[in-house]
Amino acid sequence: xxxxxxxxxxxxxxxxxxxxxxxxxxxxxxxxxxxxxxxxxxxxxxxxxxxxxxxxxxxxxxxxxxxxxxxxxxxxxxxxxxxxxxxxxxxxxxxxxxxxxxxxxxxxxxxxxxxxxxxxxxxxxxxxxxx
Amino acid sequence: xxxxxxxxxxxxxxxxxxxxxxxxxxxxxxxxxxxxxxxxxxxxxxxxxxxxxxxxxxxxxxxxxxxxxxxxxxxxxxxxxxxxxxxxxxxxxxxxxxxxxxxxxxxxxxxxxxxxxxxxxxxxxxxxxxxxxxxxxxxxxxxxxxxxxxxxxxxxxxxxxxxxxxxxxxxxxxxxxxxxxxxxxxxxxxxxxxxxxxxxxxxxxxxxxxxxxxxxxxxxxxxxxxxxxxxxxxxxxxxxxxxxxxxxxxxxxxxxxxxxxxxxxxxxxxxxxxxxxxxxxxxxxxxxxxxxxxxxxxxxxxxxxxxxxxxxxxxxxxxxxxxxxxxxxxxxxxxxxxxxxxxxxxxxxxxxxxxxxxxxxxxxxxxxxxxxxxxxxxxxxxxxxxxxxxxxxxxxxxxxxxxxxxxxxxxxxxxxxxxxxxxxxxxxxxxxxxxxxxxxxxxxxxxxxxxxxxxxxxxxxxxxxx
Numbered sequence: 001x002x003x004x005x006x007x008x009x010x011x012x013x014x015x016x017x018x019x020x021x022x023x024x025x026x027x028x029x030x031x032x033x034x035x036x037x038x039x040x041x042x043x044x045x046x047x048x049x050x051x052x053x054x055x056x057x058x059x060x061x062x063x064x065x066x067x068x069x070x071x072x073x074x075x076x077x078x079x080x081x082x083x084x085x086x087x088x089x090x091x092x093x094x095x096x097x098x099x100x101x102x103x104x105x106x107x108x109x110x111x112x113x114x115x116x117x118x119x120x121x122x123x124x125x126x127x128x129x130x131x
Numbered sequence: 132x133x134x135x136x137x138x139x140x141x142x143x144x145x146x147x148x149x150x151x152x153x154x155x156x157x158x159x160x161x162x163x164x165x166x167x168x169x170x171x172x173x174x175x176x177x178x179x180x181x182x183x184x185x186x187x188x189x190x191x192x193x194x195x196x197x198x199x200x201x202x203x204x205x206x207x208x209x210x211x212x213x214x215x216x217x218x219x220x221x222x223x224x225x226x227x228x229x230x231x232x233x234x235x236x237x238x239x240x241x242x243x244x245x246x247x248x249x250x251x252x253x254x255x256x257x258x259x260x261x262x263x264x265x266x267x268x269x270x271x272x273x274x275x276x277x278x279x280x281x282x283x284x285x286x287x288x289x290x291x292x293x294x295x296x297x298x299x300x301x302x303x304x305x306x307x308x309x310x311x312x313x314x315x316x317x318x319x320x321x322x323x324x325x326x327x328x329x330x331x332x333x334x335x336x337x338x339x340x341x342x343x344x345x346x347x348x349x350x351x352x353x354x355x356x357x358x359x360x361x362x363x364x365x366x367x368x369x370x371x372x373x374x375x376x377x378x379x380x381x382x383x384x385x386x387x388x389x390x391x392x393x394x395x396x397x398x399x400x401x402x403x404x405x406x407x408x409x410x411x412x413x414x415x416x417x418x419x420x421x422x423x424x425x426x427x428x429x430x431x432x433x434x435x436x437x438x439x440x441x442x443x444x445x446x447x448x449x450x451x452x453x454x455x456x457x458x459x460x461x462x463x464x465x466x467x468x469x470x471x472x473x474x475x476x477x478x479x480x481x482x483x484x485x486x487x488x489x490x491x492x493x494x495x496x497x498x499x500x501x502x503x504x505x506x507x508x509x510x511x512x513x514x515x516x517x518x519x520x521x522x523x524x525x526x527x528x529x530x531x532x533x534x535x536x537x538x539x540x541x542x543x544x545x546x547x548x549x550x551x552x553x554x555x556x557x558x559x560x561x562x563x564x565x566x567x568x569x570x571x572x573x574x575x576x577x578x579x580x581x582x583x584x585x586x587x588x589x590x591x592x593x594x595x596x597x
Contacts, residue, residue, distance in 0.1 A: 042423060047280055057457075062423075067454055 003031045005097050009113050010122035011073040013055070016097060019113060020104070024079055028101040029061060029070060029092065032126055037063040040089040045081040046103055052078060054112065059102055061092060074112035076105035193407075194540060197570055199499065201349070201520040201561030202545035203264065203294050204411070205375070205400045207488065208565050209472075210479050213402045217472040224467065231444045237467070238442035241430040244474040248414050250482075251377040252370075252394040253384030255419035258427040260412045260470045264371070264397025265300035267413030268293070268341065270426045270460055271369045271395045272305050272312075274417070275339035277459070278392070278424040279367050284336035288361075290315040290324040292346035293371060295550040310338075319553075322348040322513030322522065326356040337364050342391070343371035344380070348547075348559065349496075349520035350513055351380070358387030370394040374401055374414065375492065376518045378485040384418075393417045402476025403469050412466035412473070422446070426460030491564035492519035495571070499562040502575040508582050512557050520561035522547060522554070527585060529556040535581045541574060 008016040014033035018026045034040070044060035052058040057069035058078070081103045085091060092100035107113070117125060137145075142154070151157060158166075177185065198206040216222070221236055231238060245257035261267040276285050287305075289298055289312050302312055313332075318325045323346065340361040344352045358368045370383035370391035377383075383391035399411040417425050423446075431445040477485065496519045503509050503523060512522035525532060529546055536543040544560035551557065562571060 044423065067457075069457065 003097070004119045004123050006119040008097065009073070009116035009118065010125075011055075011071065011116055012125065013069075013071045015071060015073045017073045017113060017116060019110065023106070023110060024104050025074065025076065025107050025110075025113065026101050026104045027070075027073060028096060030122070031096040034061075034093050034096045034100070037061060037068060038065045039063055040092045042067075043082075043085040043089045043092065043102065045083070045085065046078045048078055048081055050078045052076060052105060061089075061102075070102060072105070073116055074105075074107050075109075076107040078103050079106050080104040196537070196540045196542045197566075197573065198405070198542045199544050199560050199562060199566070199574060200542045201563075202347070202559055203296065203397060204405055205373075205492075205519075205561065206405055206563050206565055207375070207400055207402075209402050209404060209476065212479060213472050213475045216475050217468065222468070222471045232441075235442055238430045238444070240471055240474055241428075241467070242432055242442050243478075244470050245430065247474065247477045248374075248416055251374055251382060252372070252416040253382035253390065254394055254416035255384075256422050256425065256429065257414065257416040258425050258429055260398065260466045261395070261415055261427060262466060263409060263411045263413045264395070264399075265294070265297040265413075266304070267395035267397070267415050268297045268369070268371055269301040269304035270413075271393045271415060272301055272310065272339065272341070273308070273460070274393060274415075274421070274424050274426060275367045275369055276308075276310055278421045279338050279365075281365055282336050282338040284338055285310045286313055286335075286337050287311065287369075288313050288315050288329065288332065288337055288340045288366070290317060290341065290343070290346070290352075291551075292317045292322070292324050292348060292350070292352065293341055293343040294347045297343075297371065317346075317348075320513065321515040322346070322350040323352050323515050324357065326353055326360055329357070329360055333364065335364070337361070337366040339367040339369050339392075341369045341371060342386075344383075345373065345376055345518035345520075348513060348522050349517040349561070350515050351518065354381070354383075354386040354391075356387070358389070358391060362387065362389055367392040370396075372396045373518070374398060375485065375489050378482065379489040379493070380518065383416075390418070392421060398466075398469065398473050401473035403472055410466065410469060412469040424459060488564050489519070492562070495562035495564065495566050496520060496560070498568070499560060499566070499571050499574070502571050503560070503578060505575070506579055506582055508586065509578070512554065519563065520559055523558050523560055524554075525556040525558065527556065527582065529558060531585055532578070532581055533558075535584075536577055539577045541577060543574070543578070 008018050010016055010030065014030045016028055016030050020026060040061060040063050042062040046052065046058045052072035052075060054073065054075045055071050058072045059070035061068055061070055082101050094100065146153065241259045245259065248257035249255060261270055272287050287310060291314050315324055315328060317323060340357065342352055342354060342357050344354050346352055361368045368391040370386065372383055372394055373396060383394035393415065395413060395415040397411055398414045403411055415425060428444055429446045430442050433441055433443055435441045480488065496517065500511060500521060504511060508526045510524050512524040529548065533543055533546065544558040547554050547557040547559055
């Protein structure tokens, strides 16, 4: 897998998490995940203000093939959702690590990010999953 | 055609491959206490000839009574062409076939059904059907809980004017899912849900309000006021509506300022004959904004690469074979054959024909009430307008009246005392377009004779005017 940004953290359920300067964390699904799912037709977003718990489902991405849960990589409160995905879910396919972000949360504890994989570990993880 | 395509050899090979001794071994993780053991109550198989005879004999015990009973299932005329066409080989399957897109005719039919149902309800989308009206309401409640994301309470207001069976079924399905059904009492004069009676819920978090219209008593509810009240509280409106009535009454999509959010109900009146317990079918429609939460299947129209019209299953991604426990429901298109009949029924009648049926039902029921209440022991129970059934109050024990009427091969109506003991001797009566003036006359004659036989001099029962 060529496209795994090194500045992000990754969950085993294929979400990525980016720590922003203001302490919030942006969450999306990895390029590998969008590639597996195929053309996105709908993204069910969480609600701003919603409390999310690590490893619990809080959004749904629906492609022509399947509808899959998106899990919160860490616990926190949703502070912003990517409303643009309502009209153009294909952004997740086109730019999974950028404009295709799904929600931004205020982490309960930023240190929780340390429990996630770095790019190298995620690449190795993808290699094991490929079998 | 055998439905289990594996030969004994296939089965042995598969068991050997996975290292199991026999098929029983595959179930050994289910505790003994949960297994039902021998099905000793199930008799041996019968030949076609034997089963035909048994069924004929059982059908004869039902008789063919003159029916003045509604209460959720209605005796309508079904044009002969409906089942002539429905039972053609091309349609004669309960399910959407696997590889659904190979069955373009079936998909087109479902698409037409959906189009007709959205027309009747004035809502944006319809699914391909559900099991029956009662489970459709349960599914609508589950859907409302998923869809109303501003509400956290999972509380649903359910007036007691909603069909008692629907309320019971809904309770069975949603009770273990942390959903609270709050019953709202009806007005004893009007037989309706008074909007003011909801006032004490104001300011509370309510997920949805159910309104059956016409309600179980056949009475028209104040749908505009109830809908607007619910929307002001941030609650969704679930309409339960008889599809025949929608040809005359204001459709759910136009209730109040913004319309009902979900409409559901029993499809039986549309070309499905009365039978003990069905099979009938449920319908469900909703606003476009809620389409991702609607259970079941939706067929869409599209074009193929040569730009020809084609039909395809959409929103399937939410079903149980893909979403497992996260599926929006376990409903697919089990009732497809009944939907076929309903679609042909609606096509044959057309909008004007269905409206004529609805008008005839209304007129016949009014004529029936007028005729029966000429007897001094019978009077209308409620003072509000009805559609095609309504309740009558008897000033003598109802069971004593009904028994001899059954003996005259007449189904006089539905005894409300079991579900609504507070109403006393109350009978729900219905006269569809199939009941003639002579039928109504016959009912009145029998009733008058039965009542006069029971109210001879010295009888303690007092007539209503006394």
